[in-house]
Amino acid sequence: MSTIRDVARLAGVSAATVSRVLNDKGYVSEEKKEKIEKVIKELKYEPNQVARGLAKKTSKTLALIVTDIANPFFPELAKGAEKIAYLNGYSLLLGNTKGMDHQDDDYVKLLMNKYIDGVIIASHDIDTKILKEQENTPMVVLEMDNDIENACTIKVDNYYGAMVATRHLLTAGCRKIAHIYGPQYDSTAKERLEGYKAVISGTLGATAILTAGDFTINGGAEAAQNLLNKYPDIDGIFAGNDLMAIGVLKKLNQLKVKVPEDIAVCGFDGIFLTQVTNPELTTIEQPIYKMGELAAEKLIFRINHPSYKKETIELKTKLNIRESTLIIRSGNKRKHFVDK
Incomplete structure (x- = not known):
């Protein structure tokens, strides 16, 4: 493997001159620059990125911190962010806050102190006070209300999307619609609850018929059972995210409740799994992959423009109607669905 000294020797210059060309820092005559670039090409020399990063106090590395990588929402988000990072010469480091034994704040500090150039925050488990302490780090925050100076915040229209979901269930013939809401420290869960209400x-x-959930499949199944025990005549369920909606489908199937004939079900997010459930799940789809791309684009822009002002972007959602709400019903008798 060629070294910077090999390049310098063949180009007839010092290693320091080669370094100036590689880092585009300091004056080098056009003649020497062309000679150095020619030798680099001939030797197929690859600069040591770690060493260059230490010299420039940059690592060409972005961090993406998510709540739970097991949630299919986050891998799709990561794919979009990784694509843009790669196209711009960056690597993407993934951090997962769930299961960190309540040491998320220390975990975030650790990541941010390891020579990352910027961070995308996609987790509500992190204290915003910790993020404010890191304001010198270029930052993009997803789906979290914050007052972080110089950060870019990217959200979707959760409130309106929840309204669309609830109206759709009414249009599908439902007259007693329940909502399984997510953790209320999560601004997305709060906005979706308010849209339903x-x-x-x-x-x-x-x-309004409400019960709490935790944004997981098991949490959705448990919430569905609680709803049916208390309100056996419900005919529609709007779950605060797709994983909980999948849990609802699982529980209704166990109880021999037909979807959508007896109870129509709608989720929120648009993850891939909604296409492979039985029945396929109606959902409010948000542009997950695009959100990842946009987050990385905005982060790289802020790395290159560190004094850029605070910015908030809201993306649109859309209703994706599938089998779980497809049949329009009117006046059919309700049954009692209680787990025995």
Whole structure:
């Protein structure tokens, strides 16, 4: 493997001159520059990126911190971010906060102190005070309300998307619609809950039926059972994310409840698994891959423009109607679905 000294020797210059060309730092005559670049090409010389990073105080590395990589939402997000990182000469480091034994803040500090050039935060497990302490690090924050100076925040229209989901269930013939909401420290869960409540409160004869969930499949299944024990005549369920909606489908299948004939089900996120459930799941789809791409693009821009002002971007969602809400019902008798 060729070294910088090999390049310098064949080009008839010093290693320091070669370094100036590689790092585009300091004056080098055009004649010497062309000779050095020619030798680099002939030797197929690859600069040591770690050494270059230490010299420039940069590593060409971005960090993506997510809540739970087991949630299919986050791998799709990571794919979009990794593509843009790669195209711009960056590596992507992935961090997962779930299962860190409540040491998430120390974990974030550790990541940010390891010569990363910028970070994408896609986790609500992190104290925003910790993020504010890291304001000198270029940062993009996903789906989290914050007052971090110079950060770019990217969100989707969760409130409106939840309204669309609830209205769709009404249009599908549902008259007693329940909502399984996510953890209320999560701003996305709060906004989706408020969107549901806004539609129900404006619908004649409708009453909000609510139960808590935890954004997991098991949490969705447990919440569905709780709903059916208390409200056996519900005919629609809007789950606060797709994983909980998949858990609802699992529980309804165990109880021999037909979807959508007896109960229609709608989720939120648009993860791939919604296409392989039985029945396929209606969902409010957010542009997950695009969000990852945009997050990386905005982060790299801020690395190159460190004084750029605070920015908030809101992306649109869309209703993706599938089998779980497809049949329109009217006036059919409700059954009692209680787990025995």
